[in-house]
Structure formats: C-alpha cells, structure tokens
Amino acid sequence: MELLSIPVGVAHYLVVGAVLFVCGVICMATKRNGLGVLMGIELVLNGANLNFVAFASPMLRAEGGNALGLDGQIIALFVIVLAAAEAAVALAIAMNYYNNFVTIDVDRADELKG
C-alpha cells in the first residue's frame, strides 16, 4: 500500500490511466450496444492520454535539457482530436447500421464472417 502513503506522483496517474483503460476495454468487450462500444473506445483513449500526460511530467525529465517539455500534452491533444474524428465516423457508421438493421446491437452484425 505504498501508493497511498507517498505523495501523489506519476505512478498514481498511471494507476488511474490503467483503471480507465481496463474499464474501457471491458466496456468494449461486453456492451452489445454500438454506442456503448464507442464509449468504451473513448475510455481507452483517455486512459492512454492520461499516461502520455503523466510521462510528460518534469520529474521524469533529465536535468539541463532545453526542450519545452510539452510533448506528452501535445500528443494527448492530438489523440483528443483523433477521438473526435473517430467518433464522427463511428457515429455515421452507427447511423447506417441502424438504417440497415433497425438496431444498433453489434452482435447482430456478422456480415463480415469469413
């Protein structure tokens, strides 16, 4: 229980990120609702974002560097943009899917079965 006793640091962030990631994966794997799956994806992406931001902490940085130190944050911003785009496409797919099957239950879709 070391985590509870030490001051909040990178490790805490990583734990939260891991929790978020696992929640997202479970959500993706268990939800039959297509929108639920999308939400799971959002959770996974945000878990990853948290990791990026955590690893961008100045405490993990070597001394004397003259970099700006915003790499992790910028990648996180990219991921957010990417997530927005992905959501737009995925929602469009969901709309089409609904048009075709009158449901958004992903288990009903096995047209790509080999």
Next chain:
Amino acid sequence: MEPSHILPLLLGLAWLLPLASFTLIVLWGPRMGRGGRYAGYVATGAIALACLLSLTALGDWLVYHPVASAADAGEHGPAMLHSAPAAETVAPVSGDWYLLARFGSLRLSIGYYIDALTVAMFVMVTFIATCIHVYSYGYMHEELHEVTDPLARTADGQPVKRRGRFHRFYQFLSLFCFSMLGLVVAGNILMVFLFWELVGICSYFLIGFYIERRSASNAANKAFIVNRVGDFGMIVGLMAVWTGMGTFSFGDVKNEAGLVTQAGIFSQVRPVLHDHALAAPTVPDGMVKQAARGQIAEIVREAPSDAACTAQIAAKLPAWRTLGYGYWLLVIAGLGIFCGCVGKSAQFPLHVWLPDAMEGPTPVSALIHAATMVAAGVYLVGRFYPVFAPEVLLVIAYTGCITLFIAATIAITATDIKRVLAYSTVSQLGYMMLSLGAGGWVAGLFHLFTHAFFKALLFLGSGSVIHATGTNEMPRMGGLWKKMPWTAATMLVGCLAISGAGIPLVVGLSGYYSKDRMISQLQLLRIANPVHGWLFYVAAAGAAITTFYMFRLWYLTFVGEPRDTHVYEHAHESPKVMYVPLVVLAVMAAVSGGSLGKFSLPNLLEQARPVPAANDIGGGLLWPSLVIKAEHLSEDPEIEVPVTFITFALASAGFVLATMFYGVKSSDPEEARRQFSRIHQFLYHKWWFDELYQLAFVRPVMFVSRLTADLDRKGIDGLADSLARWTTAVSSADDWIDRIFVDGLVNGIARWSYGIGLWLRNLQTGNLRQYVMFIVVGTVALFVLVSLYWNFAFASP
C-alpha cells in the same frame, strides 16, 4: 554523217526497239485487243522499224565505203590475185555505249564492234525476222482464241484446253530479236556470251511453246542441256582469253584523244607491228608469261631490283614465244570458243538438239532454228577468226565436215517434213563451219546469208503445208501442187537455191554462188594439203545428197497422187499474210547471191575480212606443214571452173536420182529400202545418236540420281526420322516428369495453402465483441510473454 558517229546510234536503236516491244507486251500483252492481237502489230512494227534502221545503216556504210575495189578484183587475172588481198579491209567502228564496271585491267562494258559483217547481219536478221513476224500473224491465228490441243493430254486422257498465247509468242519473238541483234553488235566476248545465253533461253521458251505436249517440253530441255555442254567449253575459252589477254574487248580501247589505252583481243593476237597479218596468231604476252611461270619465278628470285626483273622478263619474252610457250593456251581459248559454237550451231557431236527443236511452232523453226540463231555459232567463228590457230581451224573444218555428212545422210530417210529441213540445216551449218575452217572466210559467211534466206523460205513453206494439212508426215501428203500453187512454187525456188541450181559460169540462184565458193576453197585446200583431201570429197558428195533429199521432200509433198485423200481434201492455200512473205523470201533466195553493178554480198563481206584470212595461214606447232591457202586464190579459174562443173554434175545426179525415185517413179523407193535395209535402218535411227547418248549419258545420270535418291530416302531421311522419333520419346518422358513432380509440387503447395485458408476463415466470425476479446487476450498474452522473457533477452548484459 560519219559512220563512226551514226552507225552506233542507228544499230543501237535497231537493237533496242525489239526490247521495247518485248517490255510493252510483257506488261500489257493480254490487254492488247481481243486475244492480244495487237501484240502482233507492236512486235512487227518494232522489228520492221529496226529493219529500216538497219537498211539506213547499210546505206550509210555503202556511201562511205563503196565496194567498188572489191568487185574489180574478182574480174582480174591470176597475176593480180596472187599479188595482194583482193579488197581493202575497212577498219571497224568500235567503242563502248556504257561502262558497267572495271576491275583492274578488266572492263565490263556494253560495247559495239561494227564492221560490214555486223551491218549485213543486222539487215539479214531484221529482214527475215520481219517476214516471219508477218507470216506468224497468219500461222499463229488460232492462238487468238481458246485452244484445244489434241497432241497434249491431261491425266484422264482428254485433250488439253488452254487460253491462246498469241501475245506470248510475239513477246518471245521480240526478246529473241533483241538478243540476236545484241549478240551481233556486241563489242566484247563477254557481251556475246550474255546474249548467247539470252538467245538460248528464247529458243528454250519457243521450243517449249506447246509446253503441255510432253515431247515439246522434253525437246526444250534437251536443247537447253545440250547447249550447256557447249557453253561449258565456251566458259573455259573465256577464262583462257581473260587470263591470257586481260581483256574481253574485240577492238582496242581508246581514250578521248583517240590513243589506244588497252589493246583488244584482235590486236594482241595480230599485233600492229606485223600489220595485223601473220600466218599463225601471235601468242599474247599474258599467255607466254602464264606458261613460263617457272622461269619468271626464278628471275624474280635472283633479280636485284623490280626494274631489272621487268626488263629481264621483257627481254626473254620473244625467245619464249618462239619456243611455243603459251601456244597451247591460245589453242584452248580458240577451241573453247568453238565449243560454244558447236553447241549453238548444232555441230557434231552436239547436233542432236536441233531436230528435236522442231517441236516449236514452224515460224520459230524458221527464224531461230534455221535462219538466224543457229547461225550465231558460225557468225562467232567468223568474228573470232584472228584468234584461231591453224590447228583450231583444222578442228573446225573436220567438225563441220563430219556434221555435214551425218546430217545429210539422215535427211534422206526422215519422213517428217520439218525434220528433213532440220537435218538439212545442220548439214548446211556443217558446210559453213567446214568452209571457215578451210580458210574460206567470206565463202562460209556468204553461205550463212544465202542459207538464211532460202532456209527461212523452206521452213515457212513447210509451215504453210502443215497449216493446210494438219500433219508433218510426208507419206500422208502428195499432189498438193494443185491445192497450194504459191507455196509449191516458192518452195521449188527454195529447193533450187539450196541445191545451188544455175547455169554453170553464167548465172544461178543464191546457193549456186555460195556453195561454189566454199567447195572451191576446199579444192584449194586439197591441192595444198593432199592429206586433207577428203574434206573436199565429202563436201562435193554433200552437194549431191542435198539436192537428193530436197527434191525428195518437194516431190513427196507436192507431186504425185494424194496418198491421204482426207488430208488432200482438207488442204487449201494459206492466206495472203502467209504467202506474201514466202514470195518476198523466194525473191531474196533467188537474187541474194548475185551482184548489182559492183555491189554484191561477198564484196561487202570482203570489207570485214579479218586481215589474217586474207593471207595463207599456217605455221602451227602441231602440224607445221599445214597451210590454209588465202581465199582469193580460190577464185582462180583453174580451180573455180572445174569445181563449178563437178558440183553441177553431182547436184544434177542427186536431182535425177530424186526424180527417178519420187518424181516419175521409174524406180521404187521401197525396193531401194529393202535392198539397203541395214543402211536404211541406220540412217532412219539417225545413226543411233540418241540411243548412244541415252546409253552413255542419260542412263548413267539417271542411275546415279536414282542411287542418290535412294540414299537420300533411306539413309538421310531415316536418320532424320529416327532423330525425330528419339526427340519425341525424350520429350514425352520430360513431360511425365513435369506433370508428376513439378506440377505436383506446385499443386500441393496450392492445396495446402487453400486448406489453411479454409481453416483460418473460422476465426473470422464477424462478431465485433469477439474481435475486441481477441485483441485484449492477444495484448495480455503479449504482455505476459514480454514480461516473462524480458529478463532473458535484455536484462542481463
């Protein structure tokens, strides 16, 4: 205008006109009127124009070189005759129209060598050709339509039906005229050879005109192959001429300034130094050097410098020449050229082709195989006269003599009207060769001209008879005099002309003059060389035989009772277009031997006489005693008068005998045939020459070719076949390996990957959540594996 300028132009045009006609007919012949009838007009027009040009050339020649002096000489006494050659020889006009190529000293050119002989030949050839072109228009009439040839059968025994070949006939006649005139005008021996071959190919085409008839195509092949034998000799002669003299040109080659740049054949053999005249030809330097190769090599080895070497060789040349170096090469050159003449002029032993050549249409027989082409050999002997050594002349004389006798005897028993004439032609050509060989240069060529006229006449007459009766066989004719008076009368003139009829010492038909001249020359030779006396006896006997067979032909055809009434009733006089040329030729046959004022054919030819032929010829190495006497000596009355009476008596005897047998029938020819059945059989089978050649040449050749064909079929074909079979076996084995192993491997891999694919498709369930599960499980597994193996891989350095 000067002959040296205008003559090449006139004769060149006359030479090329038939070529133009040939080209036109080749290109548009079938479209010239219905059945190509205008082709006849084109060809006849061309040759008639050529005849006019030749006559103009003759006129021009006579204006500049009047024959007056020659005619005078004949009238004077023996004192004058012995002193000098009768007439001045006129220098020939020679030069090149076009230089094709030159290789070192060898010039290949289209040149001309024009003297009185050339001009006279041009007039004769174009004149007779014009007559025959006109005549053919009637004779070949049926070729205008579709022809049914009863003598040619198809495989199922039906007569061959074919399209008319009127235009083709005239096409070849034009080509022939072009070639013949080219041969006559040629300025070098190579050009002569080229046109010689062209003439031969025309003859081949025209003999094989009725190509569907087996006999015709065989005869054409025979003529061509037999001529090749002669031409082989001619090529040897050409090679000897070239290696020995380095030139083919007859005359000297001159540059613009008129200076001689290269000596021609004639002036090399008869150098200017000796005024061109020597008893025996001078061996050219080249031939001497060829023969003295060994000595020259020695000089070259020892001489200090090139200049000295050349000087030494030049100094030794006369000595070598006196020793006879190179003389044999000259003899070979002469014999080789003569060999070509033997083939073309149908001399023994190559005479067999000419009678068979009668398979061609009769106008062709008249033009080519009687009047002009076969005379080309005689012409070339006359033209090449300066080169012939005395030995060669003797060979020529004996060849002619044998030919004349053999052919004359065969003509006695032949029953085919054209074959009688063919053998008569061979016999008369033998006379010409004999006369040339015996030194009678003018006599031989004079006979060439007179013979051309009366033999063309006789052949056209026989063509008229064949046209009327539809048969060649004289035993089926008889009594045709009443049906075809024009033909009978003109042929009688021809018979009289060839027999040499005339009032002795006063006047006669053309044959009288030419034959007497030839036999006088032989008498002269007999007196000078008693060893060669029988040349004279045979020639004199030939005169009797000639008369006999000619009148036999005439009597059998025109006199007596018709032996085949069907043929007789069918017979009719030929159309005007055919008998008018006969009349024209009959007039020429009658008068061409005579003289008009001072002009006569022999006097014209006298101008072209090669200088050596004006003197005694002798001094050969092989028979040094042989002397061929100068021709003008034979005009001595002491020789000429008895000869005239002898030939007249012999010819009369032949005529009386023929009249007895066939005219008044006081003796029965059947009786004579039974009496001499052996001889009759021998002559009837043409001395067994065809059988002899069949046995000696044709059979062995056929045997060898059959043998090689067998070898080819069994040996080489077998080898090739087994090779092929072996290849097939190997490739089928290869195919098996390919199918089983290579294909098996490829197919196995394909089947295997297909199976894997089939199995793997089960993973693709299409279920989204399952995929997520796969990803998660896969990721976790990856992490587990990495964390397990991390240490082994990286941790411990």
